[in-house]
Amino acid sequence: MEVVRHAKELQHRADELRAAGRRVALVPTMGALHEGHLELVREARRKADVVWVSIFVNPTQFGPNEDLTSYPRTFEEDCSACTWEGVDLVFAPNPEEFYPEGCQTWVEVSELSQPLCGATRPTHFRGVSTIVPKLFLAAKPHIAVFGEKDFQQLAIIRRLTRDLCFDVEIIGVPTVRESDGVALSSRNKWLDGKRRPQATALLHALDAAELAVRAGVKEVFQLDEIVAKELAMAKDAQVDYAEFRDPETLEPILHELNGPVLLALAVFFPVPGDKGPDRVRLIDNRVLPAGAARIPRNTKSNTRSTNR
Amino acid sequence: MEVVRHAKELQHRADELRAAGRRVALVPTMGALHEGHLELVREARRKADVVWVSIFVNPTQFGPNEDLTSYPRTFEEDCSACTWEGVDLVFAPNPEEFYPEGCQTWVEVSELSQPLCGATRPTHFRGVSTIVPKLFLAAKPHIAVFGEKDFQQLAIIRRLTRDLCFDVEIIGVPTVRESDGVALSSRNKWLDGKRRPQATALLHALDAAELAVRAGVKEVFQLDEIVAKELAMAKDAQVDYAEFRDPETLEPILHELNGPVLLALAVFFPVPGDKGPDRVRLIDNRVLPAGAARIPRNTKSNTRSTNR
Numbered sequence: 001m002e003v004v005r006h007a008k009e010l011q012h013r014a015d016e017l018r019a020a021g022r023r024v025a026l027v028p029t030m031g032a033l034h035e036g037h038l039e040l041v042r043e044a045r046r047k048a049d050v051v052w053v054s055i056f057v058n059p060t061q062f063g064p065n066e067d068l069t070s071y072p073r074t075f076e077e078d079c080s081a082c083t084w085e086g087v088d089l090v091f092a093p094n095p096e097e098f099y100p101e102g103c104q105t106w107v108e109v110s111e112l113s114q115p116l117c118g119a120t121r122p123t124h125f126r127g128v129s130t131i132v133p134k135l136f137l138a139a140k141p142h143i144a145v146f147g148e149k150d151f152q153q154l155a156i157i158r159r160l161t162r163d164l165c166f167d168v169e170i171i172g173v174p175t176v177r178e179s180d181g182v183a184l185s186s187r188n189k190w191l192d193g194k195r196r197p198q199a200t201a202l203l204h205a206l207d208a209a210e211l212a213v214r215a216g217v218k219e220v221f222q223l224d225e226i227v228a229k230e231l232a233m234a235k236d237a238q239v240d241y242a243e244f245r246d247p248e249t250l251e252p253i254l255h256e257l258n259g260p261v262l263l264a265l266a267v268f269f270p271v272p273g274d275k276g277p278d279r280v281r282l283i284d285n286r287v288l289p290a291g292a293a294r295i296p297r298n299t300k301s302n303t304r305s306t307n308r
Numbered sequence: 309m310e311v312v313r314h315a316k317e318l319q320h321r322a323d324e325l326r327a328a329g330r331r332v333a334l335v336p337t338m339g340a341l342h343e344g345h346l347e348l349v350r351e352a353r354r355k356a357d358v359v360w361v362s363i364f365v366n367p368t369q370f371g372p373n374e375d376l377t378s379y380p381r382t383f384e385e386d387c388s389a390c391t392w393e394g395v396d397l398v399f400a401p402n403p404e405e406f407y408p409e410g411c412q413t414w415v416e417v418s419e420l421s422q423p424l425c426g427a428t429r430p431t432h433f434r435g436v437s438t439i440v441p442k443l444f445l446a447a448k449p450h451i452a453v454f455g456e457k458d459f460q461q462l463a464i465i466r467r468l469t470r471d472l473c474f475d476v477e478i479i480g481v482p483t484v485r486e487s488d489g490v491a492l493s494s495r496n497k498w499l500d501g502k503r504r505p506q507a508t509a510l511l512h513a514l515d516a517a518e519l520a521v522r523a524g525v526k527e528v529f530q531l532d533e534i535v536a537k538e539l540a541m542a543k544d545a546q547v548d549y550a551e552f553r554d555p556e557t558l559e560p561i562l563h564e565l566n567g568p569v570l571l572a573l574a575v576f577f578p579v580p581g582d583k584g585p586d587r588v589r590l591i592d593n594r595v596l597p598a599g600a601a602r603i604p605r606n607t608k609s610n611t612r613s614t615n616r
Binding site: 007008011015018019021097099100102103104105106107108109111129133134137140160162163165166167249 | 315319327407408413419448473
C-alpha cells in the first residue's frame with residue numbers, strides 16, 4: 001500500500017483511474033483509525049474499484065481550547081490497518097500544502113453549521129466544510145464515505161456537495177459500537193474506568209426515546225424528560241445538548257413530532273490526570289422513526305396530536 | 309455550437325474529454341460579450357483543445373441596490389459571437405441548479421475581498437468566489453481564462469484556486485480597450501455622449517502614474533496627486549477609489565514604492581434617464597513597474613529610498 005503526500009500526484013492518479021473507467025472511493029479521516037473507520041473502508045470497497053483513505057488532522061476544525069495537540073496520532077498503526085483492509089493508497093498531505101502561506105479561503109455552510117455541535121464549537125464546521133472540498137479536489141473521487149455518528153457533519157457535507165456541484169456521491173455508514181453499545185470514537189480512550197461505563201447512557205437515551213416514539217409518544221417535552229432521565233444516570237456527565245431536530249435541515253422540533261426526527265446528543269466527561277485533555281466530549285444520535293399511529297382515545301380531545 | 313444547461317451533462321463531457329487526453333479551457337462570463345471577452349476566448353483557444361464559455365448572470369455577486377435587473381442580457385448575440393469565434397460549447401446553467409432550494413454554501417476569500425471594490429460592494433466577491441468553484445466543478449477545465457481588467461477578482465480566483473487545491477490553471481489576459489483607451493465593459497453602454505469622453509480619464513491617470521514612476525517618483529503622496537489631477541479632468545466622475553496596492557496581497561502601499569505596484573481605479577458616472585441604473589461604475593488598473601533607480605543625490609541623505 002502506498003502513501004502519497006502531494007495533491008498534484010494524487011490528482012494525476014485520479015485522472016488516470018477515471019480515464020480507465022475505474023471508480024475511486026475516498027474515505028476522509030483524521031487517523032487514529034478504529035473499527036468504525038474500517039467499516040467505512042469496507043463500504044467503500046463494496047461501492048468502488050479503488051479505495052483511498054486520507055489521514056489528515058485538520059487544524060482548522062479544532063477550536064483554540066480544544067484537543068488538537070492531544071488528538072491521537074497513530075500513523076504507523078493506521079497504515080497497517082489500511083494495508084490489512086486492502087486500501088489501495090493512503091493520502092497524507094503536508095499541512096503546508098493544504099494551508100499554504102497566505103491561505104485565506106473558507107467554505108461555509110451557513111445554517112446547518114449553527115446548532116448542536118456548532119453552538120459549542122463555533123469554528124468547527126467551517127474547518128470541516130473547508131477541508132472536505134480540498135480533499136475532494138485533491139482526490140477527485142467518484143464516491144466519498146463518512147460515518148453517520150457525525151450526523152451534523154454528514155448533513156453539512158451532503159449540502160456543500162450539492163450546493164457547489166461536486167461530482168461526488170456521498171455515502172453515510174451507520175455508527176459502529178463497542179459491545180456495550182458505546183459509539184466508537186478515538187476520544188473514548190480518555191475515559192477512565194469510572195466514566196467509561198457511564199458512557200452507555202447515550203445509547204440508553206437513544207433506545208428509550210425510540211421505544212417511546214414507537215409506543216406513540218409525540219410530544220417533545222415528554223421525550224425530553226425520557227432522554228434527560230437516561231442521561232442523568234451518567235453521574236459525571238455534563239450534557240452539552242440533547243435535541244430533537246429535522247434530519248435534513250437540522251431545524252429544531254419543539255412541540256410535536258410529525259415525521260422522522262433526529263435525536264442528537266452530546267455530553268462532556270471529565271478526564272482526570274494531565275496527560276490528555278481536561279474533558280472529553282462524546283456524541284451520538286439516531287433518526288427516530290415517524291412513530292406508531294396513536295390509538296384514538298375514546299373521549300373528546302382537542303390535542304393536535306390525535307391520529308396524526 | 310452547442311448549448312448545455314445542466315452541470316451533470318457538462319461533467320460527463322468533461323470526463324470524456326479528459327479521458328481522451330484533450331485539454332479543456334473554460335471562459336466564465338456573465339454574457340453581454342464584447343471584444344474583451346472574445347480576446348479571452350482566443351487566448352483559451354491558443355492554450356487548449358476545447359473551448360467552453362459559460363454564460364451566467366450570477367445573482368449573488370450583485371448587491372441589493374446594484375444593477376442585476378438592468379444588467380444586459382444578450383444570449384442570442386452572445387451565442388452567435390461564440391459560434392463565430394469557434395467556441396465548442398456554451399454552458400448556460402439554470403439558476404435553480406446553481407442555487408438549489410436550501411442552498412447555503414459560501415466560499416469566501418477573506419483578506420483579498422475586503423479592500424477596493426470589496427469596500428464599496430461588500431458581498432460582491434463572496435458571490436464571485438462562490439460561483440467560480442461551482443463553474444470549475446461543473447466544467448472540470450484544465451485551464452480557466454479571466455480578464456486582468458477585474459484585477460481584484462483575478463487575484464481572488466488565483467488565491468481560491470491555490471487554497472482549495474483546484475487542478476485548474478488560471479490565465480489572466482490584458483485589458484482590451486476602445487480606440488480612445490477606455491477599457492471595454494458591458495457597462496460602458498450606459499455612458500451618454502457627455503460622459504463617454506470623460507471615461508478616458510482613467511487611462512490618462514494610469515499613464516500619468518506610470519510615467520512618473522518610470523521617471524523615478526516613489527512617494528505615494530506625489531503619485532496620488534498626479535492621479536487625482538487626471539481624474540479631476542472628468543467633471544462628472546465621482547471617485548470611488550484610486551489606490552496603490554501590493555499586486556499579490558492587495559495590501560496598501562502608503563508611503564514609498566519599493567517594487568511593482570498595482571494602481572487600481574474606480575469611478576462612478578451618473579446615468580441620465582430612467583432606462584438603466586442611476587449611475588455606472590467603471591474600473592481600470594495597471595501594475596506599474598518597479599520604477600527607475602533614483603540617481604543618488606550628491607548630498608548627505610537619510611531617506612530610505614536612496615539607491616533602492
